[in-house]
Amino acid sequence: MLKEYAKLIQLLILLIIILLVSYIVKNYFNPFLYIVVLYLLAKPSQKFFSKVTKSFKLSAAFSIIVLNLLLFIMIFYLSNNIILLFQKYIVLNIDKLRSFYGDFINLITVSGSGDILNKGSNLIDSSIIRKGAAYTSESIVSYVIANICVYFLMVDEVVLKKAFYSFLPTSVINNIGKSILKLKKLAAIEIMLALISTIETLIGFIFFKVPEPFLLAIICGMLDVLPYVGTIIVFIPLIIYNIVLKEYFIAFGLVVLYILIQINREILETKFIGDKLDIHPILALISIYIGINLFGIIGIISGPLYILLAKNIIISSTQEDFT
Structure with a gap:
């Protein structure tokens, strides 16, 4: 009887494991995605640095440092250009934007939605800003933890694989x-x-x-x-x-x-x-x-x-x- 349904039982057990692991990772281990992305990006450069340094620890450290520098430069470049682009959009069309803003405020005032707008702005000032600050600080902590985890993953990759495979x-x-x-x-x-x-x-x-x-x-x-x-x-x-x-x-x-x-x-x-x-x-x-x-x-x-x-x-x- 069990043999006939063995395949179905295995699929159900696999589904439960995938759902459980995904739920835990999503809700209780935010650095997971950072770890996956950083590991995939840093691994190719580790192979290059390992030939130069002849050390797994140094090659892992160099690859993570170089990757973070490149990411920082890219983010700084993009954010700086986005700000300049945003300013350019506003300066070139400041009169049209002011006219649209005036028409929008008049429409809100006439329709009697001013109170709703004020409440919405108060909501943005309080809860959304607090949530944004909390999310940003949490993301920074997750990113730092992910860098540390990626370093040890690359250094002890062989040992971790052997330990993992020994249970399966x-x-x-x-x-x-x-x-x-x-x-x-x-x-x-x-x-x-x-x-x-x-x-x-x-x-x-x-x-x-x-x-x-x-x-x-x-x-x-x-x-x-x-x-x-x-x-x-x-x-x-x-x-x-x-x-x-x-x-x-x-x-x-x-x-x-x-x-x-x-x-x-x-x-x-x-x-x-x-x-x-x-x-x-x-x-x-x-x-x-x-x-x-x-x-x-x-x-x-x-x-x-x-x-x-x-x-x-x-x-x-x-x-x-x-x-």
């Missing part, structure tokens, strides 16, 4: 190894899709004569890998800005451009993930969608990971039945 059967280790390799392919696919979206955005911004198209396209490319956030952060202000300036053709064009980029991305994502991970495109899309809705960014990993591990269980069980 060989078949499970092989399944996890194959799934991790495919998840690396998933990361490469996401980077490639972000690059494609960046090029499409750049072409669209140049066509609609958006100021600083290269800078804004790069920002869109970086935001493209983030679910829920994404390029909408850039597109909405641009669309509103052009509506304020009464550039309705450009505003409508940016709306169409955003929709086309998102549709194209979903089609390419489904196709590439299905081909590279050896799973049906519909399963790939559903696993990512459910994973993101349940666990946010972590769901991009946990959703496809469950499908890949489940597929390995089904295939191995089928092969055993034939033998």
Whole structure:
């Protein structure tokens, strides 16, 4: 009886483990995503520094330091240029913006929504600012912890792998190894899709004569890998800005451009993930969608990971039945 349902029991146990681990990571271990990203970015440079220093500890330290310096320079450059771009937008069209602001205030006053606006501003001044400060400080702490964890992961990688593998059967280790390799392919696919979206955005911004198209396209490319956030952060202000300036053709064009980029991305994502991970495109899309809705960014990993591990269980069980 148990043998007949062994496959189903294994799939249910795997689902429970994936859900439990994803829930714990999402709610109680914020540095996880920082660790994954920093490790993937720092690992290639560690191989280079290890040839020079002949030391795992020094190579790990150098790779993390160099990575953080590059990230700091990139963030400083982008933030500085964003501020300059924002100032440029305001200065060039200050009269139109003032006129729009005056019309907006008059509309609010006439409609009797002034009290709502004041309450909203008080809410922003109090709760949102406090939450933003708490989130920022928490993110900084998580980032520092992630750097420390990545250092020890790179230094003691062999020891940690041996300790981890000692608790698991060989078949499970092989399944996890194959799934991790495919998840690396998933990361490469996401980077490639972000690059494609960046090029499409750049072409669209140049066509609609958006100021600083290269800078804004790069920002869109970086935001493209983030679910829920994404390029909408850039597109909405641009669309509103052009509506304020009464550039309705450009505003409508940016709306169409955003929709086309998102549709194209979903089609390419489904196709590439299905081909590279050896799973049906519909399963790939559903696993990512459910994973993101349940666990946010972590769901991009946990959703496809469950499908890949489940597929390995089904295939191995089928092969055993034939033998």
